[in-house]
Structure formats: C-alpha cells, structure tokens
Amino acid sequence: MEELLKWIEYIEDVRQERKVQHLQKDILVIVLFATLANADDWVKIALFAQIYEDYKNRSLKKHLQMIHSSVGALSYLTAS
Secondary structure: OHHHHHHHHOOOOOOOHHHOOOOHHHHHHHHHHHHHOOOOOHHHHHHHHHHHHHHHHHHHHHHHHHHHHHHHHHHHHHHO
16 A cells, blocks of 8 residues: 555546645545445545445544543553
C-alpha cells in the first residue's frame, strides 16, 4: 500500500489549485478501490466514497476517543 501511494504521488496534478477540494491521491485511491469492489460507474464510485468517508470518520473518532482515554489514564498513573 505504501508503495502504491508513493507511485500515485508521482502523477502530476494539473487542476487549478484554488478549485481543489480533495487531494488527487485520495481521489485516485478511492477510484481504484471502488473499481476493485466492482463499482463500474461514477454513481457507484461516489457511493463507495461516501461509505468510505463515513467509515473513516467513525474510525477516526473511535481512535481519538481511545487516545484521549489512554492519555487520561497515563496522566493518572504518572501523577501517583
């Protein structure tokens, strides 16, 4: 995966910078994974991207809560 992301970064982004809402790398990875998941048109790719975004947000929120809990526990343990 790391190697794939490195190769994707070599692709020149020719879009107008002020109009860019998403990183080209993110778009290409989502299109690749959606295609591998049998999304065969842009509507299905967009749906895949929405589901992925929801998953990523839930996962990130869960990780942040876990980190916050760990930091709190660590603070408590080191204060004793």
